[in-house]
Amino acid sequence: xxxxxxxxxxxxxxxxxxxxxxxxxxxxxxxxxxxxxxxxxxxxxxxxxxxxxxxxxxxxxxxxxxxxxxxxxxxxxxxxxxxxxxxxxxxxxxxxxxxxxxxxxxxxxxxxxxxxxxxxxxxxxxxxxxxxxxxxxxxxxxxxxxxxxxxxxxxxxxxxxxxxxxxxxxxxxxxxxxxxxxxxxxxxxxxxxxxxxxxxxxxxxxxxxxxxxxxxxxxxxxxxxxxxxxxxxxxxxxxxxxxxxxxxxxxxxxxxxxxxxxxxxxxxxxxxxxxxxxxxxxxxxxxxxxxxxxxxxxxxxxxxxxxxxxxxxxxxxxxxxxxxxxxxxxxxxxxxxxxxxxxxxxxxxxxxxxxxxxxxxxxxxxxxxxxxxxxxxxxxxxxxxxxxxxxxxxxxxxxxxxxxxxxxxxxxxxxxxxxxxxxxxxxxxxxxxxxxxxxxxxxxxxxxxxxxxxxxxxxxxxxxxxxxxxxxxxxxxxxxxxxxxxxxxxxxxxxxxxxxxxxx
Amino acid sequence: xxxxxxxxxxxxxxxxxxxxxxxxxxxxxxxxxxxxxxxxxxxxxxxxxxxxxxxxxxxxxxxxxxxxxxxxxxxxxxxxxxxxxxxxxxxxxxxxxxxxxxxxxxxxxxxxxxxxxxxxxxxxxxxxxxxxxxxxxxxxxxxxxxxxxxxxxxxxxxxxxxxxxxxxxxxxxxxxxxxxxxxxxxxxxxxxxxxxxxxxxxxxxxxxxxxxxxxxxxxxxxxxxxxxxxxxxxxxxxxxxxxxxxxxxxxxxxxxxxxxxxxxxxxxxxxxxxxxxxxxxxxxxxxxxxxxxxxxxxxxxxxxxxxxxxxxxxxxxxxxxxxxxxxxxxxxxxxxxxxxxxxxxxxxxxxxxxxxxxxxxxxxxxxxxxxxxxxxxxxxxxxxxxxxxxxxxxxxxxxxxxxxxxxxxxxxx
Numbered sequence: 016x017x018x019x020x021x022x023x024x025x026x027x028x029x030x031x032x033x034x035x036x037x038x039x040x041x042x043x044x045x046x047x048x049x050x051x052x053x054x055x056x057x058x059x060x061x062x063x064x065x066x067x068x069x070x071x072x073x074x075x076x077x078x079x080x081x082x083x084x085x086x087x088x089x090x091x092x093x094x095x096x097x098x099x100x101x102x103x104x105x106x107x108x109x110x111x112x113x114x115x116x117x118x119x120x121x122x123x124x125x126x127x128x129x130x131x132x133x134x135x136x137x138x139x140x141x142x143x144x145x146x147x148x149x150x151x152x153x154x155x156x157x158x159x160x161x162x163x164x165x166x167x168x169x170x171x172x173x174x175x176x177x178x179x180x181x182x183x184x185x186x187x188x189x190x191x192x193x194x195x196x197x198x199x200x201x202x203x204x205x206x207x208x209x210x211x212x213x214x215x216x217x218x219x220x221x222x223x224x225x226x227x228x229x230x231x232x233x234x235x236x237x238x239x240x241x242x243x244x245x246x247x248x249x250x251x252x253x254x255x256x257x258x259x260x261x262x263x264x265x266x267x268x269x270x271x272x273x274x275x276x277x278x279x280x281x282x283x284x285x286x287x288x289x290x291x292x293x294x295x296x297x298x299x300x301x302x303x304x305x306x307x308x309x310x311x312x313x314x315x316x317x318x319x320x321x322x323x324x325x326x327x328x329x330x331x332x333x334x335x336x337x338x339x340x341x342x343x344x345x346x347x348x349x350x351x352x353x354x355x356x357x358x359x360x361x362x363x364x365x366x367x368x369x370x371x372x373x374x375x376x377x378x379x380x381x382x383x384x385x386x387x388x389x390x391x392x393x394x395x396x397x398x399x400x401x402x403x404x405x406x407x408x409x410x411x412x413x414x415x416x417x418x419x420x421x422x423x424x425x426x427x428x429x430x431x432x433x434x435x436x437x438x439x440x441x442x443x444x445x446x447x448x449x450x451x452x453x454x455x456x457x458x459x460x461x462x463x464x465x466x467x468x469x470x471x472x473x474x475x476x477x478x479x480x481x482x483x484x485x486x487x488x489x490x491x492x493x494x495x496x497x498x499x500x501x502x503x504x505x506x507x508x509x510x511x512x513x514x515x516x517x518x519x
Numbered sequence: 520x521x522x523x524x525x526x527x528x529x530x531x532x533x534x535x536x537x538x539x540x541x542x543x544x545x546x547x548x549x550x551x552x553x554x555x556x557x558x559x560x561x562x563x564x565x566x567x568x569x570x571x572x573x574x575x576x577x578x579x580x581x582x583x584x585x586x587x588x589x590x591x592x593x594x595x596x597x598x599x600x601x602x603x604x605x606x607x608x609x610x611x612x613x614x615x616x617x618x619x620x621x622x623x624x625x626x627x628x629x630x631x632x633x634x635x636x637x638x639x640x641x642x643x644x645x646x647x648x649x650x651x652x653x654x655x656x657x658x659x660x661x662x663x664x665x666x667x668x669x670x671x672x673x674x675x676x677x678x679x680x681x682x683x684x685x686x687x688x689x690x691x692x693x694x695x696x697x698x699x700x701x702x703x704x705x706x707x708x709x710x711x712x713x714x715x716x717x718x719x720x721x722x723x724x725x726x727x728x729x730x731x732x733x734x735x736x737x738x739x740x741x742x743x744x745x746x747x748x749x750x751x752x753x754x755x756x757x758x759x760x761x762x763x764x765x766x767x768x769x770x771x772x773x774x775x776x777x778x779x780x781x782x783x784x785x786x787x788x789x790x791x792x793x794x795x796x797x798x799x800x801x802x803x804x805x806x807x808x809x810x811x812x813x814x815x816x817x818x819x820x821x822x823x824x825x826x827x828x829x830x831x832x833x834x835x836x837x838x839x840x841x842x843x844x845x846x847x848x849x850x851x852x853x854x855x856x857x858x859x860x861x862x863x864x865x866x867x868x869x870x871x872x873x874x875x876x877x878x879x880x881x882x883x884x885x886x887x888x889x890x891x892x893x894x895x896x897x898x899x900x901x902x903x904x905x906x907x908x909x910x911x912x913x914x915x916x917x918x919x920x921x922x923x924x925x926x927x928x929x930x931x932x
Contacts, residue, residue, distance in 0.1 A: 209891040209901055210922070228921055360921040367887040367923050369667040369792070369824030398922020400889055462913045488902070502905035505890050508922040 016040060018105035018112060021119040021146050022098035024090045025135035027299040027339065027346025028256075028263045030142030034084045035095060037102030042078030048099070050083030053091040062093070062124050063100045070128035070173045075107040089343065091298040094133050097122035097149070100172055101179065110179050118167065119146035120175075121154075128172040134265030137161045137258050137272075149175060155187050156272030157262050161255060190271055197276055199244030203415040204237070206402050211238055214397040214506055216419050219245035220426035221483030222437035224332070224354040224392055226317070228508060229399035230364035235357035238399065239279065239313040242355060244416040245423050246277040246310070253309045256349050260308055264301045277310035280352075284319035292327045292350075293339045299346045302339075304331045307352035317356040318384045325389050328354070332392050354392070358385060360510065366400075385510070394439060394476045396508050426486035438483045443475045450482040455497035463504065477503045539612035540564035541624040541643045544571055546611065546764040547602040549595055552776060555642040556625070557581040564624055572603030606764075614765045618739055621646045637783040638809065639776075641762050645738055648758035652687050652729055656849055659689040659785035659806075661778075661799040662696025662792040667824045667887065668918035670792035671699035672927040673816055677789065678703025680842035682728035684851060687757075689785045691777060692732040692750060694743050696791045696799070701730040701749060701757075708756060730757035731784065735777040736769035737761060760784075775801055782806040787848050789839055790815045793827030800827045803836070812848055814839045819885040869915045872930050879907040880916055884926035893924065 020035040046060050067074055081099055083090050098120040104110045121139050123131040132153035140148045140158045148166050150158045155168040167184045169175045178184045205212060211227070211234075218225040219242060227235045249257060257274040268274065282291060282303040289295060293302030304312060314320060331337045335351035359365055362381050363373045373381075390396075430438050434449045441449060452460070460477065463469040469477065480503035481495045488499070541564040544555060550571075558567040561578045569575035570582065573596055577583040586592050615622055623630040625642045631653050634641040658681055660674055678688050678700035688704050690697040707727055732753045734742070738761050741747050753759050762780065763773065778798055782788060782805035790813070793799040803813045814837040818825020832838055839845055872880055882888055882896035894904045908924060911917040918925050 207891065209894055210889065211891075213901055365921060368920055368925060369665065369670070369822055369887075371665060398889060400922075459909060459913070466913070484902075498902040498906040501909035502902055505905045505908055505919075509920050 016106060016108075018102045018115070020098045020102040020105065020115055021143055022095050022121055023119065023139035023142050024088075024092060024094060025138050025263050025298055026088075026344060027293070027348050028138055028259045028301055028305065029346070030135070030138035030140070031088055032142050033088070033090055033095065033098075035098040035102045036082040036084055037099065037106040038080045038082075039075050039077050039103065039106040040080075044076040044078065046079045046081075048081045048083070050081075050086040051089045052083060052095075053089060055093050056083075056090050056095060059093055059096045059099055059124075062096055062126060063103065065126040066096070066124040066128040066172050067100055067103065069126060070171070070176065072104065072109070072176070075103065077107075079103060079106075092133065092135070093123035093131075094121050094135065094139060096124040097130065097172065097175065100124060101175065104176065110176065111181070114179050114181075117147060118149045118179075119143040120149045122149070122151045122169075122175075124172060130170055130172065130175070135263045137262035140166070141259070152185070152188055156190050156270065157258060157268050158272075159187070159190075160258060160272035197244075197248070199276075199416055200237075200240045201416045202241045202244065202419055203413060205234065205241060205413065208234070208238075208399060208402065209413070210506065211397055211399045212413055212419075213502070214395050215242045215245060216423060216487060217480060217483050217506070218242060218353060218355070218395055219420075220423045220438075220487050221394075221430065221479065222353060222439040223394035223480055223483065224439070225356075226390070226393040226396040227355065227357040227399050228360050228396060228510060229357070230359060230366055230401060233399045233401045235399055236281070236313070236315060239281070239311060239315075239355045239357070241416065242353070243277050243279045243311050245420050246353070247420070247424055247427065248275050249277065249309050257309050260301050260305045260349060264306055266306065278307065279311045279313055280307040281313040281315065284314070284316045286320075286324065288321075288324050288327055291324055292331075292337050293346075293348050294341070299339050299341065299344065299348075301348050302337070304328065304337055304350040304352060305348040308349045310352060312352040312354050314354070314356040317358040317389075318381055322384065328389065356393070360398075390510075391472060394480050395506050396510070397506055398508050422487055422489075425489070426483065429486045430483070438479045438486070441479050441482070446475060446478050446482075449493075450478050450485075450495050451493060452478070452500070453494045453496045456481070456495055456500040459497050459500050459504070468509070469504075473507070477507060480506065535565075535608055535612060537564040537627065538622040538624050538643075539608040539615075540568040542615055542622050542645070542764050543603075543606045543608040543611040544568055545643045545762065546606045546767060547571060547599055549598045550602075552639065552642065552762070554582065554585065556640060559625055559642050568603070568608060571599045573600045611764060614739075615645070618765055619647060620738055620765070621650065631784075633783060634780065637779070639779055641780060641783075643762060643764075645761045645764065646758060647738055647754040648756070649729070650758065652731055652758045653784070655687045655728070656685065656851065657687045657689050657731065657785050658845055658849065659781050659788040659802070660696065660700035660791060661690060661781065661788060661802050662700075662790055663794050663797055663799060663824055663827070664693050664695040664697075665794070665824065666695035666699070666792050667822065668920065668925045669884075669927055670696060670816075670818070670824055672918070674699040674791045675703035675706065676928065677791065677816075677839070677842055677845070679706045681845065682707040684728065684842065684846055685726050686728040686846075686849065686851065687731050688728055689731045689733065689781055691781055691798075691802075692734050692746055692753065693798070694745070698746050698749055700791070701732065701753060704728060704730045704757070705749075705752060731760065732757065733760045733777050733780045733784065734769075735761070735763070735773035737763050737765040737767035739765045740768060742769040774798055778802040779805045782809055782811055785811055787812045787814055787845060789845060790828045790831055790836070792816065792818060792824045793831070794823060795826045795830075797827055800831070803831055812837060814845060814848060816840075821886055869930075872911060872914065872916055876907045876911055877930070879904060880911055880926050880930065883917060883924045884929060887923035887925045889922055890924070 018037045022033050023030045024033050105112050105115050123133045130151040132151045136154040137157045141161045152168045152170045158166045254273050254275050280303045291303045331350035336347050337350040338347050361371050361373050362377045481499040484499040485495050561580050570577045623644050625635050674696045682704040690700045730753045736742050741750050778801050788806040790799045806813050815828040815831040816839045878897045882893045894901050
């Protein structure tokens with residue numbers, strides 16, 4: 016007569032436990048779903064009935080009421096299909112209630128009774144640690160990755176009914192869990208551009224946000240792709256967080272289920288605010304900033320993004336999370352990423368000084384878009400230029416990703432051991448302790464400050480970058496030397512568009 | 520200005536000077552230089568104002584033909600009549616007085632003869648500052664607005680050295696080369712009086728050349744805005760000139776007219792950096808038409824900012840490698856030795872670069888370089904080069920923007 020089946024839905028990147036209560040009673044035959052289902056969820060009425068019939072089972076011609084508890088939470092998506100179908104069969108006393116209730120049942124049904132994969136299985140499984148999850152075959156890997164116990168999977172409603180009736184569960188798919196070499200774009204492909212290579216290495220080692228300034232065709236995108244390869248593999252906690260985000264957003268996960276390596280997200284400059292920060296009316300789907308969690312967010316043509324979209328980046332840049340709020344729900348999504356942006360030095364694309372053809376008004380418009388607090392967040396601002404023919408035709412590139420990543424790993428280990436965080440996150444108050452300056456280095460910075468070319472905030476950024484450069488140099492001396500500061504200064508180029516306010 | 524003065528200015532048309540009418544006429548809509556010239560050739564300014572307002576019949580000539588033109592005449596008469604309502608000579612004159620402007624009219628005493636006898640004379644001249652500068656030796660330094668740092672450096676150095684030699688520097692107060700040239704003059708004016716010895720004995724402010732700026736807007740309309748302070752300094756310590764009345768905006772067709780005034784006022788026109796096309800090439804053409812020598816500073820062949828200047832050289836302009844070339848053209852090279860900026864670094868207070876930094880500086884001279892290119896040129900590691908660049912930038916030998924480094928002048932051996 017009555018059944019209660021455990022299932023879940025997703026809000027943001029966290030699973031929300033949902034209990035599917037089904038009552039099958041006398042009365043005119045009908046099928047109602049209550050408890051704030053959204054459109055996709057309400058349609059499951061028709062899918063479930065068709066799937067049950069296609070599986071060769073009888074549909075109870077009685078009054079069927081389905082309640083999705085807690086009824087205050089809006090449920091989205093089609094992940095409750097299977098739980099509703101099982102609930103109907105249990106309430107109709109054709110399946111064993113106890114066995115069904117030991118599982119948390121997740122899956123979308125096709126009209127033919129097949130089980131379809133769906134986004135968000137990882138967080139849904141993770142929110143019901145007390146139950147044995149049942150998931151579609153194709154979602155088994157991610158569910159197994161986040162679940163410590165056993166995970167059941169099936170490819171159709173029929174298999175689930177057989178198993179819950181006392182039969183065997185189908186075998187999980189064969190997934191090769193062995194360590195596989197990481198596939199990355201190799202840094203050796205970059206020809207010439209020593210300062211850009213240095214910039215990537217420093218950004219990866221210190222977690223410094225990076226702005227690439229250069230004309231179209233100078234390989235800015237290529238460089239951003241290479242930066243991902245320099246970052247170390249995720250630790251376990253981050254890997255799980257990233258997997259949750261990717262699963263919730265419906266991004267294809269790696270075969271083994273867990274996202275172990277940093278990813279590059281490169282939204283186009285026409286992207287909307289919601290697509291970047293996350294949102295949507297019901298499920299608060301994670302946006303690009305969350306998808307880039309633990310990896311690299313690359314914004315090409317920074318000046319073309321709408322100012323409000325760029326403004327929304329401030330919270331994640333400061334706090335490593337993004338809080339998305341709607342009238343009836345809110346969620347905090349992880350968003351700790353390395354920001355890499357690229358821009359032309361002026362509308363025409365620039366080139367060396369004196370070669371630009373832009374009229375003053377156009378350049379001013381560009382200036383207004385680029386200036387402001389966002390430019391200030393970049394510790395590194397590096398000029399890139401079109402590769403010279405000699406470099407393109409030359410034999411072999413520079414060092415490979417493998418070689419550079421070893422240096423990066425060493426430098427990161429050094430920073431973490433010293434202060435427990437990457438150098439980009441050093442508090443200004445800690446700088447004197449963890450990044451003391453040699454006398455000559457102090458003199459260099461003092462001169463820059465006196466000439467008005469460095470602001471107080473810029474000073475901290477230069478000191479953090481200089482710390483990273485010293486760490487990469489392999490010097491165990493705690494002092495940051497003048498040449499480290501000098502390189503940090505040279506890798507923070509003054510932009511032509513903002514040359515008027517000379518301080519950086 | 521006291522209340523009584525104000526009333527005396529505004530009290531009656533009879534008391535207004537003739538120049539007030541010309542100042543008002545200069546601001547009429549549809550009033551081109553040619554029409555204003557024609558009006559002022561045939562009538563006194565007060566009469567010309569009456570003619571333009573439609574209260575007096577024009578004498579036979581160009582203006583009569585234009586005003587009675589069957590197609591355009593009616594429209595022009597209407598435009599001028601409405602301008603006459605809005606631009607009262609009293610109020611224009613009051614505005615000029617408030618701004619402290621001197622106004623002279625072609626054919627009247629005080630108008631610079633060089634502008635009266637030009638191929639295209641300046642009918643009305645508004646000025647602020649010292650008109651006696653027009654009696655001195657005058658050289659124009661002009662160039663592109665979109666200049667390289669090294670071009671600006673050359674302009675500034677030449678401006679300073681000309682001022683030291685007692686030559687007034689004429690320019691257009693535009694961004695880039697123009698502004699840098701006048702900045703150089705002020706470098707001398709600032710350091711001349713402080714007894715620092717930067718300017719030789721007999722120097723000081725006396726005998727030092729001063730800036731003359733010709734602008735394309737009214738003298739109360741600062742353009743470009745980033746030259747606000749330079750603009751006011753030129754007005755206070757040099758001479759600001761315009762043929763447009765107060766309030767006139769810097770519209771595009773004013774600039775070629777401004778350039779002809781620069782050419783007319785100068786004994787030589789030096790183009791420091793110019794693109795393939797640009798205002799400074801127009802100035803050079805206008806100077807050539809007037810028989811004013813055109814000189815140009817050669818640039819690297821690969822530099823687009825020097826395409827125009829190099830083209831002038833190919834067409835026969837005199838090359839300027841240092842200030843001596845300009846002084847020779849003015850026959851000023853026979854000045855007493857202590858007036859000659861013979862020591863190139865007299866104003867140059869930059870410390871000489873270290874021996875091992877010279878190769879880095881050398882890499883950046885001629886064309887802008889990136890840090891990576893410098894490292895390859897000097898065959899030294901990036902950290903090393905960064906340090907050298909930082910030292911050179913701090914001592915003022917290098918300028919960096921967007922990651923491009925440019926050498927500013929070459930150090931003494």
